[in-house]
Amino acid sequence: MISINWKPNKNSSIPLYKQIVDYIKEKIATGEWSISSKLPAQRELAERFEVNRSTVVEALDELKAEGLIEGKSGGGTIIVNNTWSLLASTPPPNWQSYISSGIHKPNLSIIQAINKFEYKENMIRLGTGELSPELFPKEMMKVVLDSVGDKIESLGYEEPKGSLYLRQIISQYLKKYEINASPDSILIVSGSLQALQLISLGILHPGSAVLSEKPSYIKSLHVFQSAGMRVKGIPMDDQGIRISEIMNNLNKATTLLYTIPTFHNPTGIVMPQHKRNELLEVCEKARLPIIEDDAYRDLWLDTEPPLPLKAKDKNGSVLYMGTISKSLAAGIRIGWLIGPEPVIERLGDIKMQTDYGSSSLSQWALAEWISSGLYEKYLEELREKLRVRRQVALNALEKYFSDIATWNKPSGGFYIWLKLKKQISMEKLFYLCCDNGILINPGNVYDFSENLNLRISYSYSSLYDLENGLKKLSQIIRLLN
Amino acid sequence: MISINWKPNKNSSIPLYKQIVDYIKEKIATGEWSISSKLPAQRELAERFEVNRSTVVEALDELKAEGLIEGKSGGGTIIVNNTWSLLASTPPPNWQSYISSGIHKPNLSIIQAINKFEYKENMIRLGTGELSPELFPKEMMKVVLDSVGDKIESLGYEEPKGSLYLRQIISQYLKKYEINASPDSILIVSGSLQALQLISLGILHPGSAVLSEKPSYIKSLHVFQSAGMRVKGIPMDDQGIRISEIMNNLNKATTLLYTIPTFHNPTGIVMPQHKRNELLEVCEKARLPIIEDDAYRDLWLDTEPPLPLKAKDKNGSVLYMGTISKSLAAGIRIGWLIGPEPVIERLGDIKMQTDYGSSSLSQWALAEWISSGLYEKYLEELREKLRVRRQVALNALEKYFSDIATWNKPSGGFYIWLKLKKQISMEKLFYLCCDNGILINPGNVYDFSENLNLRISYSYSSLYDLENGLKKLSQIIRLLN
Ligand SMILES: Cc1ncc(COP(=O)(O)O)c(C=O)c1O
Ligand SMILES: Cc1ncc(COP(=O)(O)O)c(C=O)c1O
Numbered sequence: 001m002i003s004i005n006w007k008p009n010k011n012s013s014i015p016l017y018k019q020i021v022d023y024i025k026e027k028i029a030t031g032e033w034s035i036s037s038k039l040p041a042q043r044e045l046a047e048r049f050e051v052n053r054s055t056v057v058e059a060l061d062e063l064k065a066e067g068l069i070e071g072k073s074g075g076g077t078i079i080v081n082n083t084w085s086l087l088a089s090t091p092p093p094n095w096q097s098y099i100s101s102g103i104h105k106p107n108l109s110i111i112q113a114i115n116k117f118e119y120k121e122n123m124i125r126l127g128t129g130e131l132s133p134e135l136f137p138k139e140m141m142k143v144v145l146d147s148v149g150d151k152i153e154s155l156g157y158e159e160p161k162g163s164l165y166l167r168q169i170i171s172q173y174l175k176k177y178e179i180n181a182s183p184d185s186i187l188i189v190s191g192s193l194q195a196l197q198l199i200s201l202g203i204l205h206p207g208s209a210v211l212s213e214k215p216s217y218i219k220s221l222h223v224f225q226s227a228g229m230r231v232k233g234i235p236m237d238d239q240g241i242r243i244s245e246i247m248n249n250l251n252k253a254t255t256l257l258y259t260i261p262t263f264h265n266p267t268g269i270v271m272p273q274h275k276r277n278e279l280l281e282v283c284e285k286a287r288l289p290i291i292e293d294d295a296y297r298d299l300w301l302d303t304e305p306p307l308p309l310k311a312k313d314k315n316g317s318v319l320y321m322g323t324i325s326k327s328l329a330a331g332i333r334i335g336w337l338i339g340p341e342p343v344i345e346r347l348g349d350i351k352m353q354t355d356y357g358s359s360s361l362s363q364w365a366l367a368e369w370i371s372s373g374l375y376e377k378y379l380e381e382l383r384e385k386l387r388v389r390r391q392v393a394l395n396a397l398e399k400y401f402s403d404i405a406t407w408n409k410p411s412g413g414f415y416i417w418l419k420l421k422k423q424i425s426m427e428k429l430f431y432l433c434c435d436n437g438i439l440i441n442p443g444n445v446y447d448f449s450e451n452l453n454l455r456i457s458y459s460y461s462s463l464y465d466l467e468n469g470l471k472k473l474s475q476i477i478r479l480l481n
Numbered sequence: 482m483i484s485i486n487w488k489p490n491k492n493s494s495i496p497l498y499k500q501i502v503d504y505i506k507e508k509i510a511t512g513e514w515s516i517s518s519k520l521p522a523q524r525e526l527a528e529r530f531e532v533n534r535s536t537v538v539e540a541l542d543e544l545k546a547e548g549l550i551e552g553k554s555g556g557g558t559i560i561v562n563n564t565w566s567l568l569a570s571t572p573p574p575n576w577q578s579y580i581s582s583g584i585h586k587p588n589l590s591i592i593q594a595i596n597k598f599e600y601k602e603n604m605i606r607l608g609t610g611e612l613s614p615e616l617f618p619k620e621m622m623k624v625v626l627d628s629v630g631d632k633i634e635s636l637g638y639e640e641p642k643g644s645l646y647l648r649q650i651i652s653q654y655l656k657k658y659e660i661n662a663s664p665d666s667i668l669i670v671s672g673s674l675q676a677l678q679l680i681s682l683g684i685l686h687p688g689s690a691v692l693s694e695k696p697s698y699i700k701s702l703h704v705f706q707s708a709g710m711r712v713k714g715i716p717m718d719d720q721g722i723r724i725s726e727i728m729n730n731l732n733k734a735t736t737l738l739y740t741i742p743t744f745h746n747p748t749g750i751v752m753p754q755h756k757r758n759e760l761l762e763v764c765e766k767a768r769l770p771i772i773e774d775d776a777y778r779d780l781w782l783d784t785e786p787p788l789p790l791k792a793k794d795k796n797g798s799v800l801y802m803g804t805i806s807k808s809l810a811a812g813i814r815i816g817w818l819i820g821p822e823p824v825i826e827r828l829g830d831i832k833m834q835t836d837y838g839s840s841s842l843s844q845w846a847l848a849e850w851i852s853s854g855l856y857e858k859y860l861e862e863l864r865e866k867l868r869v870r871r872q873v874a875l876n877a878l879e880k881y882f883s884d885i886a887t888w889n890k891p892s893g894g895f896y897i898w899l900k901l902k903k904q905i906s907m908e909k910l911f912y913l914c915c916d917n918g919i920l921i922n923p924g925n926v927y928d929f930s931e932n933l934n935l936r937i938s939y940s941y942s943s944l945y946d947l948e949n950g951l952k953k954l955s956q957i958i959r960l961l962n
Contacts, residue, residue, distance in 0.1 A: 067821040082796060082821050083765075084800055084820055084824045085797060087770060088684050133637065138635075141630060141636075145626045145629060146627065146630065149622060152619065154619075155617065155813060156611050156812055157806075158812060197836070204568070204573060205573045222834050256568075287510070287512060289565050315516060316564065329637070330637050330638045331842065333836065333840045340548040340569075343568075346569050354704075355836075358671075359843040361846055362843065
């Protein structure tokens, strides 16, 4: 039988319902309240705890959501001996901060909302950084899978660095960008995010600081933060990250620079060649290693971008990350990491300890895409379509935003970085847009400080939705003040 | 210019060459010795450090291997400003133990040797826990890839728990084993190893202890150890883990039980139904959550094994892991984790933060394998072939080992757990076998304490190699004493 001789502390800063949740959890965890026992009725609980019934309901809802108790169809609530849920309700330190950050940081709650609304139908997604399903090369993929089916003789575990065949093909492909990388210095990863995860687990120390552009895609991730690192934003100008500001921000804790010099996410900025040389030189002098994230390189629309930093890196200062996610298909989950061999070997060992290697099927498919020449052919067609999309977006902006915002004209990638002229609440804007069937990516997803930016992506929505969505968006903005 | 006014401490327990390595690394890290500067000749270094020239060579070799210095073709050695290698040379705490464990634990050096020799040609692999490439269903895979090519409309990022389509199919498939799992309580993972990784990162606390069978596959991994947990082995009898011993080993640090009740790796043991019921009951009472690793279930050879623990788990005590690695192809890298929804959701969130989901291509392929019925059809053929392989192995054992070893007759899975009667050095045996073109998996890979066991697998080698390899192995054993 369950007896209660306790009440929450009304003077505590911990909300009453939360105190009740913790109290009940402890009772279950210690086994004092045993499996299948029935909780007193809500009214009775409210009396014992000396709180409002709504507080009891809130506490029970949370316990239900965590799977610790269950409402019975006949009425009443029983305890479920959910040992795993109990474990999960007190996460280890690393993830505690990750999970609770949802409560504190406004941008994370917006990221969660974005993730949720992405699965809602009929939402116009104006910020999604992915190729539209319309752009998927279905017929070519069929051809590729067909050849792959002919070539695969078996599908066992791969070598730690990934399929040698694919590494040879990537090694060859990178020559185009004047990157000389032997297959031994290439690690196949399950997307660039995994590469970042491996670096943060295997090389970086908790407490160290990572510099990045401000704003940056990396701010929307928790990969460094979860591993106990801080990400420090360095201001940009229209040629990318400000090199002098890097120097001003160096201190003992600074471990590396993460940068997206080509079609930067979210601003679309491309760092010119002379500045790349300077950046490389400065970082080499300062012994500041660089992660170059080159996810968007193949998506140039006007002219080919300057060579990667890695092309001029003679001393192993640059870890270079590529991925097929943006230019072909995120669901293939294949990326590559290029760097000094001992580093690649270490990270490959760690990868083996975490997932035994990336999907061989995906590796075969990518190898076939590149080696068959279909990837290049597809890219040409894709660029053509993206140019049209970019133009539609720019026209709509011209038409509906010229008095209320400023923006850049990107020369590649997916993004237009729109800056509103009027001071409005971006959170209000976000939710008002949601109510009106439009999903936007507000600037504070990429930069923890508040700002008046939106990331507009012309890669995802249909042309009709793009034009229409931007029109509606401008109307909503005009409503707010 | 490089000047040296230091010498290693001859009374230190740190080897001289290692002290020199650390000294030079520090000089490079602090920038005192600058990029491209030339190191003094070996002879001169030996004089300055007051050590033998061979010690200098050893130190330089290590620095070269780490990419910090480079031999010039014209002679001499120069410093390369390899910032990444420098970072990698002082790994963060977690991985430090992982990396250095290779030095201390004999079994890890054997695992490394196994990994290396697996890529050597013409090795007879008597212990490899994988299906032979001969057994790969090439034609069926072609059919599957063909259908997949027709079905895929696009390949974007997946939902956190993985493709809903695949989860529905797995939910349906598991009904066969009387597991009732809604698609919402299923997490698609990139193999079971990743599931273990997610559990160790997201739920377990450093310092906690995991119980497992002794010996166990889990001992050959570092997934729990790298996250700061201890794995404690519980003795088995011929019906699996000893339940009374579980109870004797429970203490405050004990967090969960990891078990392979069906075709256990490496012993092949199957836990009978009555003992499963008892185990579940005991663990529920003790509030000890269970990870049930069911990798080999589909590989029964005589009769279907008892139902999974999960089938009788009414209270969410069991996290159930399945994988396609053993029964079809490890390179697909897809597994599934079944558990209480809040746990699955948490782990799915963490997965998204680490790799954004598993390969969609692999998920599609697996969905097609199962839903088309080809998987079942293939399994029947596979079982037939594995029965033959098992028989060939057992015959060879009978012929060559009856006086020198004992073993079990497995009713499914891949493994025979051979126990030598004669006390010999397993390490000697391992390397002698390698010299003779035979790769074996000694028992201490699965159990840190020394023992006289070998894991024989009849899944990998050709029938000829199996018979021949076992014959040679018995001859080598007879040579040793
Ligand atoms: C700059 C950048 N890098 C990497 C990624 C993610 O790549 P992947 O799918 O390879 O993990 C993205 C996705 O938005 C990105 O914008
Ligand atoms: C018991 C057991 N579980 C899991 C695995 C690995 O599975 P996966 O390839 O799904 O990570 C193995 C592989 O040997 C195994 O023996």
